[in-house]
Amino acid sequence: MKRGELLGSLEQIILLALMRLDGNAHGMIVRREIEKRTGRNISIGAVYATLERLETKGYVSSFTGEPTPERGGRAKRIFRVEAAGKRALQISEQTIRSMTAGLKDRLGTT
Amino acid sequence: MKRDSLPAFACSLLEFVLPGPYREAILGDLIEEYTLRSESTSRFAASRWFWSQACRSVPSMVWSSLRSRDCLISISTAMGVYIVMKILEHGAELAISKWVAPQPATYVLLAPVVFLTSSAIGGCVAARIRRGATKFLALMVMITVAVLIDLKVCTIPVPWWYQFGFLTLGPLAVIITPTLFGRLKQQRALA
Numbered sequence: 384m385k386r387g388e389l390l391g392s393l394e395q396i397i398l399l400a401l402m403r404l405d406g407n408a409h410g411m412i413v414r415r416e417i418e419k420r421t422g423r424n425i426s427i428g429a430v431y432a433t434l435e436r437l438e439t440k441g442y443v444s445s446f447t448g449e450p451t452p453e454r455g456g457r458a459k460r461i462f463r464v465e466a467a468g469k470r471a472l473q474i475s476e477q478t479i480r481s482m483t484a485g486l487k488d489r490l491g492t493t
Numbered sequence: 494m495k496r497d498s499l500p501a502f503a504c505s506l507l508e509f510v511l512p513g514p515y516r517e518a519i520l521g522d523l524i525e526e527y528t529l530r531s532e533s534t535s536r537f538a539a540s541r542w543f544w545s546q547a548c549r550s551v552p553s554m555v556w557s558s559l560r561s562r563d564c565l566i567s568i569s570t571a572m573g574v575y576i577v578m579k580i581l582e583h584g585a586e587l588a589i590s591k592w593v594a595p596q597p598a599t600y601v602l603l604a605p606v607v608f609l610t611s612s613a614i615g616g617c618v619a620a621r622i623r624r625g626a627t628k629f630l631a632l633m634v635m636i637t638v639a640v641l642i643d644l645k646v647c648t649i650p651v652p653w654w655y656q657f658g659f660l661t662l663g664p665l666a667v668i669i670t671p672t673l674f675g676r677l678k679q680q681r682a683l684a
Binding site: 409411426429450451453457458 | 499511514515517518519520521522523524525526528546549550551552553554556557560
């Protein structure tokens with residue numbers, strides 16, 4: 384596996400959050416989902432910086448929505464997980480699984 | 494919710510600091526969430542949340558911009574504009590000191606006009622080429638003026654506030670002029 388295919392932990396969490404949101408959401412929804420599930424209060428800037436990186440890698444794609452008054456006339460940026468992103472998640476999950484195999488006792492997990 | 498109840502300074506700061514591609518999306522998300530939070534909790538709590546998000550978001554976005562080399566393009570643009578700006582400024586100063594106002598007193602009066610005009614034009618050109626370049630151009634203007642003051646290049650005796658004016662008004666002219674022109678354009682388009 385190439386080095387570039389390995390996902391960072393935040394990249395992995397954000398891709399998984401996008402998958403949970405039917406692979407279609409904007410930054411603040413992703414942030415809320417992460418906070419709800421993990422309790423991590425990450426900044427919106429960190430979410431967008433990671434999404435930008437994922438977009439450069441071709442793991443997600445984005446499009447601009449319509450500007451709305453409740454957003455002060457600013458448009459949403461909607462993100463969608465691409466096939467390459469799903470594949471990267473699979474690889475990442477397999478890697479974690481193979482690295483943690485046989486370590487349940489030591490890690491103290493059931 | 495009225496927009497004027499938003500932490501206006503935090504909004505302006507983000508607008509100025511955040512790099513281009515996701516600026517609108519981040520600000521929109523923050524405004525939307527602020528509105529929801531100020532309705533469900535208090536305006537103070539919502540403002541505190543907004544400020545914390547703004548302060549924590551800037552380093553991530555700036556670092557991301559540096560990594561994507563977006564910043565380098567902006568710096569190069571600013572440098573290019575700065576060189577052209579200085580050549581024009583030098584030409585204008587030569588013309589003033591030789592033909593228009595050979596006396597030092599008149600030169601002292603006209604030099605700030607030339608400097609501020611070239612800074613304003615430079616800011617507009619930089620913003621036209623690349624919006625993010627204006628902040629780097631402003632920084633370059635400020636550093637150059639500070640270095641020139643420190644080296645005591647000006648041989649004509651001038652008060653401290655005269656030099657301080659160059660140091661502050663130059664970068665401000667670079668940043669504010671394109672914004673003012675942008676607002677004027679918007680108003681004209683709406684009319």
